[in-house]
Amino acid sequence: MSLFWRLFLGTVVTLLVFVLVLAYTPITVSTRASTGEMIVLLAGLSVVYVINAVIIRRTLAPLARLRQALTDLDSPRPDLTVPVRGADEVAAVATAYNLMLDRLDRERENTMRSSLSAQEEERARVSGELHDQVGQSLTVLLLRLQMLSRAVPPEFAGQVEDLRDGLRQTLEDVRDISARLRPGLLAELGLGPALHALVADLTAHTGLDIRLSMPSGWPRGDSSPEQDLVIYRVTQEALTNVVRHADATAASVEITETRDSTDSTDSTGPTGLPGGLSLTIRDNGRGIAGDPGTGITGMTERARLVRGRLTIDSEPGVGTTVVLDIPASTRREERT
Structure with a gap:
């Protein structure tokens, strides 16, 4: 009772x-x-x-x-x-x-920030080891195979060349993995070039038709490094899920600038505080079936870190839409 x-x-x-x-x-x-x-x-x-x-x-x-x-x-x-x-x-x-x-x-928030910071540090460490140790070891092997190709009998030259080709591809894969673990362009050139490079790399390696759309002159330098990293990682994780699980032929990444409405809800209307951001990733794949997996959980945690909101709309046989909304008030707080 x-x-x-x-x-x-x-x-x-x-x-x-x-x-x-x-x-x-x-x-x-x-x-x-x-x-x-x-x-x-x-x-x-x-x-x-x-x-x-x-x-x-x-x-x-x-x-x-x-x-x-x-x-x-x-x-x-x-x-x-x-x-x-x-x-x-x-x-x-x-x-x-x-x-x-x-x-x-x-x-x-402090716990999530510490956890994600530790993840980024571990990614950077693994990326460095892949680049400096594994990459250098593979490069040395390539040089030795090149020297070996000059000394082996002609009947074995083709096999040595096949080994060199396989080793070159492995070295290229290691470099790609290292770059995805630690996006150097994000720190050096900013979010816009880093997203363009991410889309171009995935398109070249997977054949997936990915279209990237963002406002003219964006980004405008009005976001914090933490927000840029969240936007980049959410885009990277969403596109990786498309490549691995969606069986899609096309995807799109769209960034739009939004305004906070007077009732503190996200809105793209003409009134309210400007400076918000909406990131939308769509695909024409088979949709999400069953357990969404840890990737979506990670994206949700990153969204909460910048007080944003992550929504996922998936319809079997039609595709999936992932939307990250970061309100203007949050972006201004992060800058100050």
Whole structure:
């Protein structure tokens, strides 16, 4: 039984017993109440019940909102705070909950930032080892095979050349993996050239028709390195999923500038705070079936890191659309 019904039924029983005692026992009255008096008394009692129910429900409404917010605590909803009205005990509980939520958000954000930072550091370390150690070792082997090709009998020259071709391809693959693990263009030239290079590389190696669209003059230098990295990694992960799982023939990457509307929801309308960003990756593949996998979880965590929102719309046989929205208010906070 809910708290409302426990309080309400307790009041109902108490008042009903009081009225019956008042009307029918000789302790309080000398004569038994008439039928008309009982009707008036019960009507008044009903009015008291209705007023009492309204007061109890309005008093407990903040607790219901607080219970729902606690239920949704792990959901991806952007705002889980509850409104605080008045200065009573319920308002104090709501205030304490909002403070706890702010603290949890900060701790979660710091944890995600540390985790993703550790991932990037590990990617950079592995990329460096692939480039400096594995790459150099393969290069030395290529040189030795070149020297060997001059010394072997002619009947073995073709086999040595095949080995050299395979080794060259392996070296090229290692360099590609190293570049994907640590996008040097992102730090050197910025997000725009890095995205162009990413799309060109995937198109060249997979044959997938990928179209990249972004506003003229973008990026404008109004985002933080952390936001640029999130946009790059989400694009990279989404396109990698398309190549590996979608069986698609075409994909598109579209970046649009948005505005925050006055009600703090993302909007591309003409009013609101400018400077927001929307990243959309679409494909014409088979869609997502079953478990979305860890890649989507990683993209969602990166979106939360910059207080953005990641949405995925997938229809079997039609394709998948991944949208990353970063509101203008967040982008301005990151810059300051």
